[in-house]
Amino acid sequence: MPTSDLVQLMKEKAEAVQAVVVKIKTMKEAFQYTVELTRQQKGTSMVATGLESRDVNLLEKACKTADLTFLKPPLRLHANKIHTALTPVDWGIAETGTLVLDSSSEDVRIATMLSETHVALLPVSKIKPDVTALENEINAVLKADGSSYYAFITGASRTADIERVLAIGVHGPQELHILMMVENRK
């Protein structure tokens, strides 16, 4: 499947499970989006995992300008205070609109589980058509020595436990935003 079709399918499927999908070009745009979203939602804090230290500094600055608290690891200390979590993800699965994220780091887990809004950064080059295409990658993690916590995330947390009525945002994040990063071709 050509990349443009994969991106389109990923977008459609993710939106079908109430994720908000946005295309961006630069990290700067990603930070702007996340900061702006947090302010709109009247959040006051942000965390980020998996970013290079240069980017962390940029984000921290952006938070400061916007009067948001940028919470630093270990995130367990801030467990109940995280409004927005920005995390890059490892893969996307277009067929189901799924994000794939090695969550072996406790900070990644806490960020993606306890935040009110999860903003995921997905490079379009990492979108695979279906889960079969990722079998080797998943197995590589599971079969490696040591422990691991590996996650598929598809949309925000949900339930239909009361009268089978779909409700979004139960114990996990109430919103999932996917920033699809179209890489620069220099």
Add this chain to the structure above:
Amino acid sequence: MIKTAQDIKSYKKQLKEALSDQFLRTALDNFNCAYRENRSAVYEGIDFEEIKKKIAAEKDAALPRLNELFELFKTHAEAAGSKIHVAKDARQANEIVAAIAKENNVKKIIKSKSMTAEETFLNDHLEKEGYIVTETDLGEWIIQLRKEGPSHMVMPAIHLSRYQVGDLFEKVTRKKLASENIDKLVKIARKTLRPAYLEADMGISGANFAIAESGALGLVTNEGNMRLVTTLPRIHVALVGFDKLIPDLKTMLRILKVLPRNATGQAITSYVTWIKGAMACGSSTTNRKEMHIVFLDNGRLALAEDPVFAEALRCIRCGACANVCPVYSKVGGHKYGHVYIGAIGLILTLFYHGKENDRAIVKNCINCQACKEVCPVDIDLPHLIKKTYRAVLDQDGKTPVKNVFLSKVLKNRKLFHFILRHAYLAQKPLAQKGPMIRHLPHIFEKEHGFRSLPVIAKTPFRDQWIRLRQPVVNPKYTIALFAGCAVDFIYPEQASALLKVLQKYDVQVEFPMDQTCCGLPALMAAEEETAKEVALQNLKAVASEKYEYILTLCASCGSHLKHNYPKIFKDTSRSPENLKAFTDKIIDVSSFVVNVLKASSKDFNVTGEKVAYHSPCHLCRGMQVTNEPRTLIEIAGYQYVPSKDENVCCGFGGSYSVDFPEISAEILRKKLDDVQATDVRLLVSDCPGCVLQLGGGMDKRRGEIQVKHIIELIAETKI
């Protein structure tokens, strides 16, 4: 506390209560319809038949290797820091978990949903030991607060309305709530439970998969609570049935294609999580989580070796067998299972919770085959339910009077037919002048009065045969009619209509006189020996080598002869020689006329009259015949008018409608409502049992729709 009826009398009392719960019935009826629609949409582009066969084969291959898979899993999981335990039964599992809690000075425990923990009644045990246990799955939390068991394996609180949940949450939060807003109720659970995750010392989860090749657990969830339960506390205990062991990731990914689709109509759940070993954990003094996995046997390892019941261990707990069950949708899960709910629950209860808890509920299967059709791992649920019923009877060492009578009579054709002939005389005074008995004598309880009953024919078909038989010169086909008791003794006119049609197509019909009841009623009563004996009599009587086809007008006889006969002889050392030749020749009337005789509209007068169709369970699912009857209605000059839920059971189920008349009446009511919502004056089906149920119900409600067998319909327009 779960209180499952242990005898049929108290069970019937419970059923009566459940049937009077209007909210429950409406909710479950809507669920049943919506589920089927969502499911078919989400399976688009997937070959369900192919994938289910594949998964079934993979599960079957894994079952004899459970010990080997366990050892492999253990090696990998231990290498990654997990501690592995084996519990031989529920008590031991609970004790192991309590001991881990004690050793680690635990006070508070949070739990995510686990049917296996429900099976062992783990919460009760831990609470008795002094621990504070909080369920965090929304549905589980609700039923924990109400001190109930789950009423569904996937949606444990489906029996409750938002108002009941609202009242409950008002008590918990001591605040006034707007219960009509479900979103707000959900947020209350979110807010109330958040602190519990952070305060807990131990998190308990189940698992959907234990992957042997890597030692990882696989978990499939939606709410996000399981992720918190397995992340925040310093100890994680996973309680896992031995049946969850699979060899590899590939198998898990294949099952993942069907599990969410079948369970909730989702292509995938919000979260799929793999956990392997002891993770980094900031709340532990060692910075490593204490990770324990308790494997529960509780009869599974023996079950895996059982030649008949091993199949039940394929179950992946999707809950679909309840979703499509017409009985479940009338009475709800608390009356349709013990801990495990739905068709699989009627089976597993015997093995995990004993005959006492299964004795009454196991009888409540109408054998419509809807569960079998929807099962993603191809478990022959209706068949195993009857096998389970047999096992319960054997363990109890009792034979119900009905069974004694049934066996004695069915084995002796002459006695059986003698009784049927004399039934005509006995019921004659009740029928007054018409063809129906509208008021049953007082010896019957009033719940049986939901339908009029047809009068037994004055002259059964077999006594008319010599007169009706017409030799055909140069016949195109020579076939045997397997009439079945209902056509022979109640509706001989249906057989006469068949003769009329087939003679015009130059088909020589024969009626082997020694044929007797197909044996299905015996199998439904779990009288396997009788079913076998009767099958042998029919195999001999029909002498299939003389005929090109063996035609039935009764879908139940047809599917029993074709598909149950081989099962009946499966566990005998020698199956009868002519069995395959016999079963291969069984055909229903619509398929024969449409596919073999290649009937065309030129053969019929056109009336254009509108006709609705009821698809008998044993035809559409039992014999997989779906298009032919509908085509035949159109070919025969009528206008086929689709109605809602044509493939859903009419509530007959043979003696089921006598054993559970109130449930039968409820299923029938909905069926007739759906037909009456169309503008037809005629309803046809191709099973005399369905005709009896639908016709009797229509007569009772004085409906204007006439009910006929499809062969009677086409006989009227055949040129």
